[in-house]
Amino acid sequence: MRDGDHFAALTPAVLLDGAEVGRLTVRAASIRGDSHNWEGSCRQDAMTVTRVGPREAELLLLAVADGVGSASHSHEGSYYVTRQAALHLDREAENIHAALIARDEGELRAIANKAIAGAVSDLRIGQEHSTTLHVLLVPVDATVRERVVFSVGDGGLFVLRDRQWHHANPVDEGSLLDTRTEALPHAYRSVKAKLLYSEPGEVLLLGTDGITNPLTQKDPAFAQHLAQAWGGPRVPSLSDFLWQAQTRVKSYDDDRTVICMWEGTE
Template sequence: MPQDADRAVSADRGDSGGWGVGGVDPRGGATDGVGSGRGDPAYGRPAPVGGAEDVPTSGGPENPPEPSDRGGAGTRRVEGDWWAVAPGVEADLAQESPAAGPGSTQPDPTPEPPEPPGRGRTADHDQDGPTQDREGADPDPAPAPQAPRTATRVDIPTLPPAPVGFVGSGPPTYDAEPTALPPADPDELDDLVADTVLDGARYGACTLRAVSVRGDSARFRGEPRRDSLLTARFGTGEQALILVAMATGARATPGAHRAAAEACHWIGRAVGRSHARLAQDISAARRGDLKSGLHRLTDRSLGKLRASAVEQGTDPEEYAATLRCLLLPADPDCRIRVFFGVGAGGLFRLRDGEWHDIEPRITDATGEPVVGFGSLPTETPEGDRLTINLGIPTPPSPYEPAPEPPREPFRFRASVARPGDTLLMCTGGLADPLRGEPELCEYLTERWSGSPPGLAAFLADSQVRVKGYADDRTAAAVWEA
């Protein structure tokens, strides 16, 4: 009878109405006053609220009472339960729970399996109970394969080429890395010159990169670097003026590196003392004033270099150097770039993917002298010349000083930069291979078109070697934003 089954379950609870020993759930849970598994979520039914009186009971045989797994005669010990192996608990449970006989009316302790979800249920919501995952559902159909898409220039980014060690017909004769150090004097350690000098800055709308590297020939022979580099900023704010000066000492002469460093020192001092006036002339585009003023400063600096040679007892022709300078205003609204100097080298501009040689040309006077108005004719009507040149050189006069050898002409150029331009000023060590090896121009075009490189990348690009060119290299490049 169902009533007898309810009495048997109530007797197993004890006088206190709790579970197990002393009315405490052996598994650690609080008692809820319900003697069946209807309130256990494992059976798929929600727990009743308000105790045993709120639980609906049925007296028919269609709804027999469900077994309990919380103690009593119908308790099943499951492998892995902590209370099943706790000392003392198993003995107490065995003492309070009598064994079920053959005629016992205790229901089958085996729980009923949960009902499978109906057809009207979904995997996310169950209408009759808690949420359950739908099993056996058809998987989503695989998407139809698409035809491969051909990549375009928009999909493939344009990257600069990988750095290379050399270009041209073959590798150069000398090693790529330094071999021997220059000799040193313990009493003149300030006279030592580093193998490589690297510098950079960004002011206004331009980014500057500058480098000076000892040539392969000097590295192999242990000679000092004859090129010298100076980068300096005079003034503050938008009125500041950036100077980049580079000089090259005479070849195969002692102290050539000192002459180059001294030339940069003198021109730097002269420009620094006049930087305010020079910045104003550049902003106002006074080309004539700039050319005449910078010409005087250059002659004065090279004159001091010749005077220093006389003081040292050295021939001024040997203690000489070429000088090339670049002035960059810090004002972002001013895009005038001024170049000036004396001696060989190169000035190039990379615009729209092409290199342009914008070095100021010094042309020699050609043609016959122009005869002035009213001068005597050079020959008679019969064709006889009035003078005869016997080709005898005129001896120098002992009362006049010997004429000085012709000096290098002064070079000047003021140009307006455009966004995307790259201006390159360099000594002959880099200008000669740029003019003589087209592959070097193509390589630098791909490397320097676009955003300015970092210092390390600029150093690597400046050291790309070409067979037959082993002199020192000094270069300063300006990228316009």
Template sequence: MDPAVEWRVHGVSVEGYRHRRSGTPCQDAWLSREFGPPEAPVTVLAVADGAGSRSRSDEGSALAVRLAAAGFARRAAERPRTAAGVRSALREAFLDVRDEFLRRTGPDAKEFATTLTVVVLAPDWIGHLSVGDGFVVLRAGTVDGVPQFHLLPQPDAASEYSNETVFLTSAEAERSVRTACVRDPGVDGVLLSTDGLAQLALSWADGRPQQPKPSFVAAMLRSLDSPGEDPEEDERALAVLLRSDQLTAVNADDKTLLRAVRR
């Protein structure tokens, strides 16, 4: 990858229909952080989805992305060079984040339960770590002029026979976490989301996501490739879309969309 590459980043979280109706705060959160020298910047992207059944999950998701932005930046600053080194750094960052999350939330940690999905955009690699049901899609290359999209591997379920979501606070979180290292200079777009957009962005079979839906992902990244003159208006328009009846009919949960495209 080009060490000098810069990324345009935009994220938005909106409360789902059920939460709007009940006045419940949005339990999703996102955060991005750029650090390092201008000639070799690193960007950390994080999204989190608080457990709807837990009383303080909105606080948990916000805490998780804050800790992730700092913790993964710290590990990425060590500049791992090999794929194995990247995956090891990602796992160490996850353990750092999880330990600090549990320390801060104390005996009530389960009330802060949240998923966590992180992408690290480094000069010569892209790292991915996820626990729970968030997902990441990369845009890389074209075939006959058509952009190609790739779904990164998702974490395992709580068990082979369970659809239960694993959270940062779950006992099985450490063994369920999934990491990946991508070395492809053709990657020019990244989309992270919580499960509120999974039915819209991904195709499914046997209860598992199989691949991205090109039309949806392409539209979401294309609008960031060519943003309007008024960023605030672009954000309002995206929030309106995510709250629309059309999308709510597919999934009424909170929705988060975090995107990054090469400038």
């Protein structure tokens, strides 16, 4: 506390959450990485699990953010941006629901840019923030099969289907020569959006790069381990999910935030 950054001092090393909304079941964990444990710095990842919109257009909102370590207040930025994004997207819930039913990806992209711009404007002025953001919105109405993911920066969405992981990130429409990592509030061109469909039996995984990188790079054993753990017939308990999410991978010691969603058939 005497270092002066009270937010960092009061940030827990681990967050664990879960929810059941109709047929949808969520497990979520945000874990401080070994590198931050070694340095004595706080967890810079953040997550939000909530519901937005009125009953007739209700959406399950899942959000993850990864504060960029080079910015002095990135841990605050990631925390606040997931929550402010939820507030602004709640105001747009009816429009999002209608655009999902119409399968209008262009309208969803426009809504995302407006809402995230509003969320960014709410960040505390005068502090150095830099953070990624990924938001998955899923209609609570089981008859609506469309979902949408909004993304800025590294990390993102995967679908577990038949024990195999598949990328489901929006495609970057910018220059292929631009390799900069995008981040809020200033270092991004626009919020990317992707309309997708999922079926009962598939698992949607939203994560920061602390899990998406090892999931896809150099360690197939890690990907297979999580596919076996999360692709079975039963949703893991909260304690089991935390234990599984903490599986160590050599050379990957960043914060790790992962939210998984299962959909029952009844």
